[in-house]
Structures are given as C-alpha cells and as structure tokens.
Amino acid sequence: MKASLRKGGLRDVDSSLEGYTREQEDRAMNVILLGPPGAGKGTQGHRLSERYSIPEVSTGDILRAAVRQGTPLGQEAKSYMDRGALVPDGVIIGIVRERLAQDDTEGGFILDGFPRTVAQAEALTRMSEEQKRPIEHVLSIEVPQQELLQRLAGRRQTEGRRDDTDEAIRHRLEVYAHETAPLIDFYRRQGLLRCIAGVGTVDEIFQRIMVVL
Numbered sequence: 010m011k012a013s014l015r016k017g018g019l020r021d022v023d024s025s026l027e028g029y030t031r032e033q034e035d036r037a038m039n040v041i042l043l044g045p046p047g048a049g050k051g052t053q054g055h056r057l058s059e060r061y062s063i064p065e066v067s068t069g070d071i072l073r074a075a076v077r078q079g080t081p082l083g084q085e086a087k088s089y090m091d092r093g094a095l096v097p098d099g100v101i102i103g104i105v106r107e108r109l110a111q112d113d114t115e116g117g118f119i120l121d122g123f124p125r126t127v128a129q130a131e132a133l134t135r136m137s138e139e140q141k142r143p144i145e146h147v148l149s150i151e152v153p154q155q156e157l158l159q160r161l162a163g164r165r166q167t168e169g170r171r172d173d174t175d176e177a178i179r180h181r182l183e184v185y186a187h188e189t190a191p192l193i194d195f196y197r198r199q200g201l202l203r204c205i206a207g208v209g210t211v212d213e214i215f216q217r218i219m220v221v222l
C-alpha cells in the first residue's frame with residue numbers, strides 16, 4: 010500500500026516535471042548577468058549559452074571586436090575602455106538594440122555587461138516592452154572585493170587585456186560601485202533579482218544558477 014502510494018506520488022511528480030519543462034522550452038529565456046568586473050559573468054554566460062542554445066550578448070566583446078577592427082565605433086570606444094570608464098549610454102544602447110534585433114535572439118538571450126547604468130536599464134525595459142520580450146531573470150553574481158582583485162590581476166597575466174592595469178581595474182571597480190551596483194535594487198524591486206554566490210568552482214557556480222532558472 011505504502012509502496013503503491015509512493016509510486017503514484019512519483020508519477021505525479023514526473024508528469025508535473027514534464028509539464029514544467031515543456032513550459033520552459035516554449036518561453037524565450039531572457040537573462041541578464043549582473044556583477045562586478047571579474048565576477049565570472051563571461052564564463053557563466055558561455056555555459057548558459059551552450060546549455061540553452063541561445064546567444065550570449067556581451068557588450069565588452071562587441072566593443073573589443075570593434076576596437077580590433079578599427080571601426081568608427083571602435084575608435085570612439087577605445088579611450089573609454091582603456092581607462093576603465095563607461096562608453097556613453099547612447100552608443101551602448103544603440104549597439105544592444107541592433108544586436109537584439111537579430112533573429113538568433115528570438116528564443117532568448119543572455120546579456121553580459123549590459124545594462125551597466127540606470128539609464129541603460131530603463132532603455133532595456135522600454136525595448137523589452139516594445140518588443141514584448143520580458144526579462145525573466147537577473148542573476149547577480151556576488152564575489153568579495155579581495156577575490157575580485159586577485160582574479161583580475163591573474164587575468165592580466167593570462168589574457169593581456171589593456172584595461173587590466175592596476176589603474177584601470179581600480180577605476181572599473183569604482184564605476185561598478187557607483188553606476189552599476191544600484192541596478193541590484195532596481196531589479197530587486199521588480200522581483201527579478203536572483204543572487205548567486207560567485208565563489209567556488211565554475212561548475213559549482215553554474216549549478217547554483219541552474220537551481221534558480
């Protein structure tokens with residue numbers, strides 16, 4: 010009796026899980042990765058992109074590609090990036106609007122490095138309302154300051170990014186605290202914020218993300 014009850018119970022759980030999965034697959038997964046420089050947004054963004062087969066839209070990557078190619082955008086962005094300052098909102102919002110208009114984002118997208126200011130977040134809200142593509146989750150990846158500094162110093166040796174100098178790193182962290190950290194409250198008020206402990210192995214952090222999506 011006990012066993013058959015348990016069996017029935019499990020069947021129920023199984024079928025409700027199937028329903029849940031289907032529902033998840035029908036919906037576009039629109040996610041924002043929020044967190045300071047060095048939090049691991051890019052690393053987790055790649056994993057998420059593979060897991061859900063949706064593009065990762067990294068404004069940092071788009072800008073670095075433009076700088077490498079020497080396009081007018083790259084020429085404008087370079088001096089801001091080298092010193093760890095933000096590229097003006099109007100420029101970045103235009104880039105994201107264009108990128109999200111591409112077909113491959115229809116099934117969802119992962120934003121890494123955008124929005125970074127309240128003005129950018131407001132513009133994204135307007136864009137997603139116009140296009141009826143609501144943001145579902147904002148993953149705030151949290152890492153203690155000391156560990157961020159160590160990671161960024163380590164990355165300077167392996168990746169050789171021009172903005173990983175001591176001076177630019179310090180400035181990027183300050184800019185994060187002043188301009189971007191207020192977005193944590195902005196999205197908490199909208200009920201979209203999911204806090205993720207960003208310490209431990211890449212796999213451990215990814216598992217924590219899987220639990221909240």
Ligand code: ADP
Pocket residue numbers: 045046047068069070072089090091093094095096097098101121122123124125129172181
């Ligand atoms: P990190 O998160 O390590 O600082 P990113 O690759 O996200 O690095 O960004 C690198 C640089 O590109 C930033 O310091 C800034 O100059 C520029 N940038 C990227 N995204 C934005 C954005 N949303 N708004 C303004 N500037 C941006």
